Amino acid sequence: MVTNVTNFSRSGLFDWMAQRVSAVVLAAYFIFLLGYLVVHPGLNYAQWAGFFSGNLMRIFSLLALVAVSVHAWVGMWTISTDYLTPMALGKYATVVRFLFQAACGIAMFAFFVWGVQILWGI
Amino acid sequence: MGGGRYTVLFPTTLLCVPGPSSVKEAVKSQRPVNLDLRTIKLPITAYTSILHRVSGVILFIGIAVLLFALDTSLASEEGFARVKMYLSSPLVKLIVWGLLSALLYHLVAGVRHLIMDTGHGETLEGGKQGSKIVLIVSAVLILLTGVWVW
Numbered sequence A: 001m002v003t004n005v006t007n008f009s010r011s012g013l014f015d016w017m018a019q020r021v022s023a024v025v026l027a028a029y030f031i032f033l034l035g036y037l038v039v040h041p042g043l044n045y046a047q048w049a050g051f052f053s054g055n056l057m058r059i060f061s062l063l064a065l066v067a068v069s070v071h072a073w074v075g076m077w078t079i080s081t082d083y084l085t086p087m088a089l090g091k092y093a094t095v096v097r098f099l100f101q102a103a104c105g106i107a108m109f110a111f112f113v114w115g116v117q118i119l120w121g122i
Numbered sequence B: 001m002g003g004g005r006y007t008v009l010f011p012t013t014l015l016c017v018p019g020p021s022s023v024k025e026a027v028k029s030q031r032p033v034n035l036d037l038r039t040i041k042l043p044i045t046a047y048t049s050i051l052h053r054v055s056g057v058i059l060f061i062g063i064a065v066l067l068f069a070l071d072t073s074l075a076s077e078e079g080f081a082r083v084k085m086y087l088s089s090p091l092v093k094l095i096v097w098g099l100l101s102a103l104l105y106h107l108v109a110g111v112r113h114l115i116m117d118t119g120h121g122e123t124l125e126g127g128k129q130g131s132k133i134v135l136i137v138s139a140v141l142i143l144l145t146g147v148w149v150w
């Protein structure tokens, strides 16, 4: 079995599955959100804030936030290992790839914390 | 160059300059080589695949925009009004439409990915057909979204 220390779970199969499960959650969330916006054309603040502060919606939003963190990490990791290779970058490939992955990870973590703050602020 | 005498007598020795042997091999090789990417025609499946990747990266960057809009619009009545005001600007409309287009394409192609992962439509013909469906469905959705945003 090929293992790698920088991927999400140390197992390609698990990463693959995690990306698919998170994809289903994200698809459901975005279809629901866009559907809500389409059927509420003249939305006001009270409706909008009420929509996001419901308990079920909070759980759904938090779930989507976790899903997008996993999904984007696995996705950006895959892309980095496809293009930032020794063949493309020579001997610095590992350093460049590691820095790119670190930047993606930090950005995603910041997005996650920001999202939690938004959801808990209302 | 000291070897003039010999090159006149043996023109073929011109090739015998010291250098990487791969150069000689490439010169001798009879394989047809096409290194001009602009003349290589990609199959439709390559376009739908790379678009899925590109839209995924756009979405990753776009999370910041989405969170900003969500944060501001949920923070207060004024924030909500501010986001509405931003959304009346053509530039913002264009950015939002672009992001929604990336989302819709990624979503449609992603659902197809999941369908293919269950073993459906994995033949060459099925792959081409699926790619066409993805392009048509997402184009229709993207156009409708454009109408909706404007």
Ligand code: HEM
Pocket: A019, A020, A023, A024, A026, A027, A030, A068, A071, A072, A074, A075, A076, A078, A079, B052, B053, B055, B056, B057, B059, B060, B063, B106, B107, B108, B110, B111, B113, B114
């Ligand atoms: C904001 C949300 C999303 C972001 C930031 C995102 C980002 C990404 C990225 C960067 C990749 C890697 C692309 C590649 O390897 O070529 C990816 C792959 C994938 N995405 Fe998303 N995505 C999002 C939402 C979705 C949704 C809603 C679906 C719906 C089904 C989805 C389905 C998939 C699938 C199935 C893959 C795997 C493709 C593969 O194995 O090559 N994604 N995503």
Ligand code: HEM
Pocket: B042, B046, B047, B049, B050, B051, B052, B053
């Ligand atoms: C120039 C044309 C090509 C383009 C634009 C292209 C693009 C891509 C992209 C964006 C992905 C990841 C996204 C996805 O899985 O949907 C991918 C995956 C892959 N490509 Fe290509 N590719 C090309 C040619 C090739 C060729 C010639 C081969 C093999 C001889 C190949 C083998 C693969 C394999 C094995 C995967 C992984 C599939 C997976 O994980 O689902 N590709 N390609």
